[in-house]
Amino acid sequence: MIHPKQIAFIRRHLRERGLHNRELLEEMTDHYLTEIEDEMEKGHSFEAALSICLDLHQGWDMKKLNRSIFFIHHKSKIFMASMSVICMAFFAYFQLATPVEAPVELPQITELHELSLEIQMVSFEPPNTWPIKTREKEITSAFGMRMHPEKKVKQHHMGIDIRADEGTPVYAPETGTVLTAKYDGKKGNYIQIQHDETYTTRYYHLKSFDVKAGDKIEKGDKIGEVGSTGYSFGPHLHYEVRKNGKAVDPEDYLGLQ
Amino acid sequence: MKSSKDFLSGTLRTIILALLKEHGKMYGYEICQLTAKLTHEEILLTEGAIYPALHKMEKQGLLVSSKVKVNGRTRKYYELNQESLPEVAQEIRLLLDFSQHLKNLLKPAL
Numbered sequence: 001m002i003h004p005k006q007i008a009f010i011r012r013h014l015r016e017r018g019l020h021n022r023e024l025l026e027e028m029t030d031h032y033l034t035e036i037e038d039e040m041e042k043g044h045s046f047e048a049a050l051s052i053c054l055d056l057h058q059g060w061d062m063k064k065l066n067r068s069i070f071f072i073h074h075k076s077k078i079f080m081a082s083m084s085v086i087c088m089a090f091f092a093y094f095q096l097a098t099p100v101e102a103p104v105e106l107p108q109i110t111e112l113h114e115l116s117l118e119i120q121m122v123s124f125e126p127p128n129t130w131p132i133k134t135r136e137k138e139i140t141s142a143f144g145m146r147m148h149p150e151k152k153v154k155q156h157h158m159g160i161d162i163r164a165d166e167g168t169p170v171y172a173p174e175t176g177t178v179l180t181a182k183y184d185g186k187k188g189n190y191i192q193i194q195h196d197e198t199y200t201t202r203y204y205h206l207k208s209f210d211v212k213a214g215d216k217i218e219k220g221d222k223i224g225e226v227g228s229t230g231y232s233f234g235p236h237l238h239y240e241v242r243k244n245g246k247a248v249d250p251e252d253y254l255g256l257q
Numbered sequence: 258m259k260s261s262k263d264f265l266s267g268t269l270r271t272i273i274l275a276l277l278k279e280h281g282k283m284y285g286y287e288i289c290q291l292t293a294k295l296t297h298e299e300i301l302l303t304e305g306a307i308y309p310a311l312h313k314m315e316k317q318g319l320l321v322s323s324k325v326k327v328n329g330r331t332r333k334y335y336e337l338n339q340e341s342l343p344e345v346a347q348e349i350r351l352l353l354d355f356s357q358h359l360k361n362l363l364k365p366a367l
Contacts, residue, residue, distance in 0.1 A: 004329050024308060026331045031286045031304060033330060060305050068309045072316055 002033055006046060010036075013054075018063035021070060032057070126199050127174035128253040129219070131162075131239055132226070138163040140236060143249040149233070158247040159202065159240030166235040168226040170203055178215040178223070187238075188230025191223055200245075204238035205229050261300055269302070269310050271352045274337065274345045277320070282334045285311060311335055319345070 011029045019025050032053055039049035071078075130137060141149065141161040148155045176195040183189050189206040207227025211217060228235045241250040265272075276288055283291070288311075289302045314320045320335045337345060 002328055007330050023333070024312075027285055027308060027333050028304060030284065030327070030330050030332045031289075033328070034284075034286045037328075057304070060303065065305050065308065069312055072309060072313045 002037065002046070007033065014062060018061075019066050021066055021073075024066065024069045028062075126243070126253055127176075127195055127201050127241060129171075129173040130254060131170050131173050131201075131203060132164050132168055132237060133171060134164060134168060139251070143247075143251065159204075159238050160250050162237045162239060164226040164235060164237055166207055166225070166227055168235075168237075169222045170206065170224045170226060170237060172217045172219060172221045172223050173201065174199070175219050176201075176217055178211045178213050178217060181209045181212050181215075181224075184230060186231040188232060189224070189227065190230070193217065193223070198243055200242045202238075202240040202242070204240075205232040205236065207235075265300065265302075265306070268352060269306060270314065271348050272300075273307070273310055273314070274319070275349050277335060277337050278342070278345055278349070282323070282336045284332050284334050 007029065010032050011025060014025055014028050014032070019028060035053045035056070036046065036049040039052050040046060044052065139160050140163045141157060143157055143160055145154060146157045147153070170191075172193060174195045176193040178191060179194050179200065180190065180192040187202075187204040189209060191203045191206065191209065191211065192200060193202075194200050203224065205226075205228055206224040207229065209224045211221075211223045217223065226235050226237050232238075239250055241248050241253055272292065273288060276291060277283055280291070285304070285307055289304075289307060292300050292302050311320065315322055315335065319338055319341045321338050323334050323336075325332050325334060
C-alpha cells in the first residue's frame with residue numbers, strides 16, 4: 001500500500017518536470033504509481049521501485065507532453081480566438097472605410113450602429129462610487145472570511161462595513177430602481193437597488209429611508225441615513241455589491257473611480 | 258534505420274481503439290502494459306504517445322472516460338463510445354487489410 005506522502009511526492013516530481021495540466025497530472029501520477037506497485041510486487045522496496053520507474057521514464061519531456069495535451073484541449077479555443085481577432089480587424093476596417101464610400105442609410109451602417117449600441121449596453125458601468133461622501137472613509141470590516149466582531153465565529157462577510165456617524169446621508173452610487181426598502185431583524189432598515197441586469201447593491205442598518213420600493217433613482221440621489229438598526233453594534237453602513245446575485249468585493253469597484 | 262517506433266505513428270490510434278474494443282474499459286498504463294505483453298515487448302507505448310492520443314480521441318467523441326478512486330489516487334478509465342463502434346470496426350478492418358498488403362509487398366524482398 002502506497003502512503004499518501006508518496007503519492008504527493010510523485011505528483012510534485014511530475015509537476016517539477018513541467019506537467020501542469022491537472023487532468024494529465026492525475027493520470028500520470030496513477031501511471032507512475034501503478035508501475036511502482038508492479039515493481040514492488042516483484043519484491044522491491046518503494047524507494048527501489050521508484051528509482052526503477054524514474055529511470056525508465058527519464059527521457060520523457062513532460063513539458064512537451066503537457067503542451068501537446070494543452071493544444072488538444074484548446075485547439076478550438078485558439079482557433080476561435082484567432083478568428084475573432086481577424087473579425088475585429090475586418091470590422092474596424094469596415095467601420096473606417098464605409099462612411100467615405102457609402103451614404104449613411106446603408107443597412108450595414110445600421111447594423112454597425114446596433115453593434116456599437118450593444119457594446120455600450122454590455123459596458124454599462126457597475127456601481128463604482130462611494131455611497132457615503134464623508135472625506136475620511138474607513139472600512140472597519142472588509143469583504144470575505146472574517147471573525148464576526150460580536151458572534152466570535154468565522155463567517156463570510158458579504159459586504160464592507162464603512163464607519164460613519166448616525167445620520168450621515170447615504171447616496172445611490174449609480175442609477176437604478178429601488179427593489180426593497182424595509183425593516184428586517186438582522187439587516188435593520190435596509191435598501192436594495194437594482195442598477196441593471198447584472199448589478200444590485202444593498203445598504204443595511206439605516207436609521208431612515210428617503211426612498212421606497214419601486215422608486216427610480218439617479219446616481220447621487222440621497223436614499224437614506226446611516227444608523228445602527230438590526231444586528232448592529234454602533235452606527236455604520238454595511239454596503240454590498242452583488243453581481244448576478246452573487247456578492248462581490250465592493251472595494252474592487254470603489255477602486256475604479 | 259527506422260524502428261518500430263517510426264511505424265507506430267499512423268497506427269497508434271487504431272491499436273488503442275482495437276484494444277479498447279476487445280477489452281472494454283482500460284486506463285493508460287494498462288494499455289501500455291497489454292501492448293507490451295501482446296507484442297512480446299516489441300511495441301512499447303510511452304506516455305508521450307498514448308496520453309495525447311487518448312485525450313484527442315476523447316475530445317473527438319470516439320472515447321468516453323470515467324474516474325475511479327484507487328489506493329488514494331484517481332484513475333481515469335477510457336472506453337469506446339458505443340455510437341462510434343461501427344466506425345471503429347471499419348477502421349480496424351482497414352488497417353488489417355493494409356497490413357496484409359504490406360506483408361505481400363515486403364515479404365518477397367526478404
